[in-house]
Amino acid sequence: MSSDRFAILSTYAKKDTPSTILVCSTSVGKNQVEQSSKSLLVSRLLEYHKPANVKSIQRKHFNDIKGLDNIDNFILKDVTKDAKMMVLRSKYYAVAAASALFSYLDSVQTTVFAPNSLSISYQEHKGTMFIESQTAQDLELTTSAVGNAHGMSLLSLLDSCLSQMGRRLLRSSILQPLSDAKIIENRLDAIQELLLNADILNAIRSSFKSLKGIDLDKLLMAISKDENKSTAQDHEVEKRISQLLTIRSAIHAISNIYYALDGAKSSLLTTLRNDLHDDAFNCIISAIDENIEQDVTLGKSGSLAARNAKIYAIKSKQCELLDVAREAYRENLDDLFALSTKYTETYDLPITCTYINNAFHLTLKISDLGNSDLPKEFINVTKYGSKGKNKNNSENMAGRYRFTTIDLLKRNSRINDALAEVYLLSKQCVLDIRIVVIGCLSPIYRASDAIAMLDLIVSLTNAALIHDYIRPEFTDTLALKSARHPLLENLNSETIVSNDVFMSDFAHFQIIEGPNMSGKSSFLRMIALIVIMAGLGSYVPAEYASIKLMDGVLSRQTNNDVLEQNLSSFAHEMATVSLILTASTSNTLVILDEIGRGTTPSEGFGLAYAISEELIRRRPFVIFATHFRQLSTYLQFKPGVVTLHMSTTVGGSDEIYFQYKVAEGNSVEQHYGLQMAKSAGLPGEVLDEAHVIVRGLSSENEHGYDSVINQARKMAIRRQAVLSVTSKLRQICKNCTLNYQDLMIYLARLQSELVLSLEGTGMGDPEVASNVNEKFSMESNKRSSVSPTTSPMFISEDEAEQYQSDLSL
Ligand SMILES: Nc1ncnc2c1ncn2[C@@H]1O[C@H](COP(=O)(O)OP(=O)(O)OP(=O)(O)O)[C@@H](O)[C@H]1O
Numbered sequence: 001m002s003s004d005r006f007a008i009l010s011t012y013a014k015k016d017t018p019s020t021i022l023v024c025s026t027s028v029g030k031n032q033v034e035q036s037s038k039s040l041l042v043s044r045l046l047e048y049h050k051p052a053n054v055k056s057i058q059r060k061h062f063n064d065i066k067g068l069d070n071i072d073n074f075i076l077k078d079v080t081k082d083a084k085m086m087v088l089r090s091k092y093y094a095v096a097a098a099s100a101l102f103s104y105l106d107s108v109q110t111t112v113f114a115p116n117s118l119s120i121s122y123q124e125h126k127g128t129m130f131i132e133s134q135t136a137q138d139l140e141l142t143t144s145a146v147g148n149a150h151g152m153s154l155l156s157l158l159d160s161c162l163s164q165m166g167r168r169l170l171r172s173s174i175l176q177p178l179s180d181a182k183i184i185e186n187r188l189d190a191i192q193e194l195l196l197n198a199d200i201l202n203a204i205r206s207s208f209k210s211l212k213g214i215d216l217d218k219l220l221m222a223i224s225k226d227e228n229k230s231t232a233q234d235h236e237v238e239k240r241i242s243q244l245l246t247i248r249s250a251i252h253a254i255s256n257i258y259y260a261l262d263g264a265k266s267s268l269l270t271t272l273r274n275d276l277h278d279d280a281f282n283c284i285i286s287a288i289d290e291n292i293e294q295d296v297t298l299g300k301s302g303s304l305a306a307r308n309a310k311i312y313a314i315k316s317k318q319c320e321l322l323d324v325a326r327e328a329y330r331e332n333l334d335d336l337f338a339l340s341t342k343y344t345e346t347y348d349l350p351i352t353c354t355y356i357n358n359a360f361h362l363t364l365k366i367s368d369l370g371n372s373d374l375p376k377e378f379i380n381v382t383k384y385g386s387k388g389k390n391k392n393n394s395e396n397m398a399g400r401y402r403f404t405t406i407d408l409l410k411r412n413s414r415i416n417d418a419l420a421e422v423y424l425l426s427k428q429c430v431l432d433i434r435i436v437v438i439g440c441l442s443p444i445y446r447a448s449d450a451i452a453m454l455d456l457i458v459s460l461t462n463a464a465l466i467h468d469y470i471r472p473e474f475t476d477t478l479a480l481k482s483a484r485h486p487l488l489e490n491l492n493s494e495t496i497v498s499n500d501v502f503m504s505d506f507a508h509f510q511i512i513e514g515p516n517m518s519g520k521s522s523f524l525r526m527i528a529l530i531v532i533m534a535g536l537g538s539y540v541p542a543e544y545a546s547i548k549l550m551d552g553v554l555s556r557q558t559n560n561d562v563l564e565q566n567l568s569s570f571a572h573e574m575a576t577v578s579l580i581l582t583a584s585t586s587n588t589l590v591i592l593d594e595i596g597r598g599t600t601p602s603e604g605f606g607l608a609y610a611i612s613e614e615l616i617r618r619r620p621f622v623i624f625a626t627h628f629r630q631l632s633t634y635l636q637f638k639p640g641v642v643t644l645h646m647s648t649t650v651g652g653s654d655e656i657y658f659q660y661k662v663a664e665g666n667s668v669e670q671h672y673g674l675q676m677a678k679s680a681g682l683p684g685e686v687l688d689e690a691h692v693i694v695r696g697l698s699s700e701n702e703h704g705y706d707s708v709i710n711q712a713r714k715m716a717i718r719r720q721a722v723l724s725v726t727s728k729l730r731q732i733c734k735n736c737t738l739n740y741q742d743l744m745i746y747l748a749r750l751q752s753e754l755v756l757s758l759e760g761t762g763m764g765d766p767e768v769a770s771n772v773n774e775k776f777s778m779e780s781n782k783r784s785s786v787s788p789t790t791s792p793m794f795i796s797e798d799e800a801e802q803y804q805s806d807l808s809l
Contacts, residue, residue, distance in 0.1 A: 018052045019052060020052060021053070021055070022097070022104055023045070023054060023057070024057060024059055024062050025056040025057060061100040061104070062096040062097065064092050064095045064099065066103075067094075067095035067097070067099030071088060071095065072085060073116075074102075074115060074117060074120070075116065075118060075119075076116055076119050080582045083575065083578045083579035083581075086576070086579055087122055087579060087583075088122055127178060127179055127180040127183070128178055129553060130553075130554075130583065130588075131175060131553050134576065135591075138525075139555065140487065140525075141154050141175060142154070142174060142175060154486065158174070158459060160462045162208040162211070163215070163451055163455045165217055166452045166453075166454070166458075167455075169453065170455075170459060170536075174532065178535050178537065179535060179587075181549055184534070184535065184537045187268060187460070188537055189267065190269050191460055191461045191471075192266070193266040194458065194461040195464060197263075201461060204260045204454065204458055207256040208253075210256045211250065214246055214249065214250045219250065220441060220445060222243055223247065223438065236423075237430060240427070240434060241296070241310060241426075244437070245296060247437060248284070248288045251444075254447045254451070261276070261454075268453075269457075271450075272450040275446045275447055275449070278440075281444075284436060287433045288433055290315070290318075291315055291318050292313055292315065293314075307419075319425055322425040322426060326422055328418040328421070329418035329419060332414045335411055335414075336411040336415065339408060343362065349364055349369065350364065350368055352364070360408065360415075361402050361403065361408075362378065362402070364400065364403075365400055366383065366401060367399065377405050378404070378405060379406070380403055381401055382401070382403070384399065384402065386399050457537075463539070467486070467489065468541075469538070469542075470543065470545060471545075472530075472539070472540050472542075477503065477546055477548060478504070478546065478547060478548045479501065479503075479545070480501040480530060480542045480544070482499070482543040482544075483498055483499055483527075483540075483543075484541040484542065485541075486526075486529055488522060488526075497660035498543075499660075499662045504727060505640070506720075506724065506726075507640060507642045508622065508640045509622045509624070509635070509638070509642070510643075511641065511644065512626075512662065513629060513632060513666060514648065518660070519646050519660035520593070520625035524557075527591070528555065528591050531589055532553060534549075548587075551587040552583065552584070552587075553591070554580045554588060554589070554590050554591070555591035555593070556576045556577055556580060556591070556592050557594075570599055573596075577611055580592075581614055581618070584620040585620060587620070591623055592611075592622060592625065592626075593625045594626060594627065595607065595608045595624075608626060608628055612635055613638075616640060616641060629666070636666070639719065639723070642664075643664070643665055644664060645662070646660065646662060647662075717757065722754075725753075
């Protein structure tokens with residue numbers, strides 16, 4: 001299953017070269033696979049996957065429920081099974097396609113597999129980030145838990161698209177951001193150009209108005225659809241004429257957008273501009289203009305004006321027979337109105353001839369008849385009261401008689417015969433033009449894609465302008481200065497507190513502590529949202545952003561009961577964690593918000609600790625918000641682990657003030673939970689008792705590991721300080737553009753920072769500087785492939801080994 005966007009599967013495929021491609025019969029028509037030239041889908045598939053066989057499979061075999069059952073039955077029963085099943089549950093197209101594949105193998109190739117014998121994996125498109133559906137929901141990427149008002153989800157925040165194509169692309173880009181820096185940089189260049197060149201931006205915006213909300217993708221699909229035999233002739237003609245008129249407007253709009261891009265310089269904008277121009281467009285316009293009247297407006301369906309517009313839409317002299325048929329229609333119409341006039345004169349009544357429900361009727365005001373009866377010649381009489389209204393027509397019939405005569409019925413019938421002839425001949429004419437359009441579909445599809453991309457770029461440019469976002473750069477570190485949560489900022493830009501973030505291979509596992517409501521989850525989500533925004537090519541809410549492009553964003557957040565999957569909250573948490581442990585790589589961003597709260601505290605802590613250890617070993621970038629205070633106490637000594645906390649202050653009467661500011665190190669135990677409970681009005685004696693218990697437990701805990709912790713903490717501080725300096729020195733070696741003097745100043749600053757951070761660890765003496773220099777030289781020796789001969793005096797051999805393994809990353 002390589003794609004969840006098309007119901008297409010390859011069987012017995014060598015890498016990237018399928019031997020058979022199964023397509024759903026409804027997408028190509030019954031015989032179109034055999035006559036492949038008729039189906040755009042089939043010819044495209046063959047273009048890309050020659051010499052594959054394309055087989056049409058009945059729609060009923062693309063069954064997602066059956067597909068999941070099949071996978072559940074055949075997939076290997078290993079530790080990853082639950083996680084894989086969980087991901088697949090939300091991949092409707094992939095599992096429906098799997099069902100078609102198993103049906104095909106079973107019925108056509110008579111291949112049957114043993115249960116639990118197949119290794120099945122779900123792969124995302126190359127060059128994109130993997131975002132699991134629950135993560136998308138938790139991060140409120142496209143929908144928000146509190147309604148879909150503007151700015152409540154990332155999609156609605158960024159969406160100022162002017163076309164449906166653009167909006168669809170924005171949505172899919174948010175759900176599947178890119179991980180290819182080159183493509184992203186192209187988008188960013190385009191945004192930067194539009195930000196600097198307001199003329200082009202405004203020109204594009206106004207050129208989009210001429211698109212008048214036309215959804216090109218849907219229009220092209222409708223044009224490609226063959227005639228439905230059950231559709232009435234007049235509707236078919238009306239539909240086709242309307243499609244041709246819309247495509248004509250769309251091509252004029254494409255041309256306007258093309259000219260609006262005049263002068264654009266960035267590579268993406270110039271490519272898009274080229275995609276908006278093709279000689280085929282002129283062929284379509286000429287075919288339509290030569291055959292269809294310029295000023296046809298089909299109007300409201302069912303009205304006489306709409307019918308006449310349809311009848312006279314094809315220009316005269318294009319088809320002789322059509323001209324004759326229209327003449328016959330006109331003569332019959334004249335006869336019919338003459339008949340109506342005759343009734344008026346004969347009976348001396350103001351009778352009018354009205355078009356209702358696709359036929360002509362006679363009508364007369366009830367008051368005009370006075371006390372007399374309607375003449376006998378008038379049949380099928382309907383009398384409408386003062387509020388009467390013909391439901392099927394806007395014609396107000398209140399206070400009127402509606403009737404007909406035998407002669408009028410005959411005229412109507414003749415008119416209908418003439419009409420049938422007109423529609424038949426018109427249909428032939430519009431179908432001929434449709435063939436020209438179908439021959440040019442490919443450049444129109446390309447133009448549609450270009451418009452969608454341009455719309456996305458303009459939408460992201462608007463967001464950057466309105467919210468003062470900045471252009472991110474892409475490196476190996478995730479460094480954000482004064483970053484803001486985009487959705488919170490949109491809610492209230494006055495109160496938003498910005499935060500700095502720094503994650504690198506040396507600081508890849510970050511634990512964040514803090515009381516409830518202190519802003520932990522928001523901090524986690526802010527990082528994920530900014531990484532996703534950068535992945536879709538958007539500017540981001542920060543003063544500076546260096547982004548490491550991720551291959552996926554995985555998250556586990558609280559309170560996600562998944563009722564439809566019949567899993568308890570804890571079971572779901574474990575299934576998600578299992579997915580994270582299976583799917584994360586050193587390039588994945590993992591967001592963990594409270595793990596292990598659904599079970600006993602000791603089990604919860606044990607699980608949280610073990611999961612953390614495994615993630616530290618696998619090296620994804622992890623941000624873990626937790627209430628387990630011991631977690632950071634124990635884990636902070638491991639390489640790559642950083643501890644953070646949300647800063648808070650407590651007022652005179654024990655109120656808690658949240659500052660929403662992230663600070664380094666562990667939080668000081670202040671029993672915020674108890675303070676919150678007090679604010680919530682818990683009785684005094686209950687609180688006193690809780691204080692006594694908590695104090696007892698705290699001193700018991702601290703007594704046991706205090707001295708060990710202190711020792712280990714010193715080691716950790718030393719190691720982290722050295723690793724941090726080494727990381728910075730490496731960056732200098734790679735990217736430094738400073739002159740000699742500035743470089744010396746920077747190095748001296750690094751040195752004093754190091755000395756400062758070593759204070760209290762037994763390394764802050766004057767010899768440190770020379771020891772550190774020795775350490776740096778050890779590192780540079782390693783670079784030049786000379787093995788270090790000795791470990792510096794100020795670290796133990798164990799420590800030196802640990803440094804070596806950390807540095808060899
Ligand atoms: N950076 C910020 N600037 C301004 N307000 C913030 C910020 N971060 C969080 N908040 C406010 O604080 C509220 C609580 O934040 P959040 O849910 O992130 O806290 P939490 O520590 O995760 O709480 P809990 O542990 O109960 O889940 C948010 O709804 C928001 O209104």
